[in-house]
Amino acid sequence: MTDDFDDDDLTLDPGFADRFERDDRRPPCKLYLISPPAIDADFAETLAAAIDAAPGLVAAFQLRLKGMDEHRIAELARPLQAVCASREVAFIVNDSIGLAKRLDADGVHLGQEDGDPREARQLLGAKAQIGVTCHDSRHLAMEAGDAGADYVAFGAFYPTDTKETEHRPEPSILGWWSTLFELPSVAIGGITPDNAAPLIAAGADFLAVSGAVWNDPAGPAAAVSRFAALQGMG
Ligand SMILES: Cc1ncc(COP(=O)(O)OP(=O)(O)O)c(N)n1
Ligand SMILES: Cc1nc(C(=O)O)sc1CCOP(=O)(O)O
Ligand SMILES: [Mg+2]
Secondary structure (H helix, E strand, O other), X not given: OOOXXXXXXXXXXXXXXXXXXXXXXXXXXXXXXXXXXXXXXXXXXXHHHHHHOOOOOEEEXXXXXXXXXXXXXXXXXXXXXXXXXXXXXXXXXXXXXXXXXXXXXOEEEEOOOOOOHHHHHHHHXXXXXXXXXXXOOHHHHHHHHHOOOOEEEEEOOOOOOOOOOOOOOOOHHHHHHHHHOOOOEEEEOOOOOXXXXXXXXXXXXEEEEOHHHHOOOOXXXXXXXXXXXXXXXX
């Protein structure tokens, strides 16, 4: 899939995103919740309320607790896994293939420096959901597809306080991807109910969101309800 391909070869049409309309035949775009950077023991209730605000909308939850000891992450994970399992929400571990295995998680999200998707597949098995960060790179996305990823993540689409980011893709990368490949795409980075529309229209299969949900002044459930109301989400 990746032979002789260079991202710089592609002539980008800056108007593409504005003209792109989500194909009605596509499945609706789902929400992929990313945990806050730190959580306490009560977070299971918060997570349950957020998911229950729009049944069926939240497809996945990623436990992303950067820099925390894995034993502590494992302790915190158990009640969150139960919340996810009872609601058919995939429980994804960030960064660590080993922790995903230990927790028998539904999958793992790997950045470019976090390990090889092929190794993850070997350890976690055929059913595991393996996601790969691809920044703004068509090349990385095709490489991830070749390596057996279950989704490719592009971002950061908007400025975010959650993570220092270097890459700023255009929404059109989502349209380009979905036109050529079946593999689902995830859009991430500073996404809110107010700025999500172009990403949904361009063809994102999932919106990965942290701050806009957990920091919403009206509460996480209200934020999820606002995402649910957007055209193309469901
Ligand atoms: C769905 C999703 N997309 C991208 C990322 C970022 O992963 P990475 O580049 O490894 O950065 P960290 O999240 O580990 O700081 C993600 N976690 N989830
Ligand atoms: C974890 C992460 N990865 C990104 C990337 O660009 O790869 S942006 C990001 C932060 C996502 O949180 P929020 O919704 O608060 O911006
Ligand atoms: Mg990572």
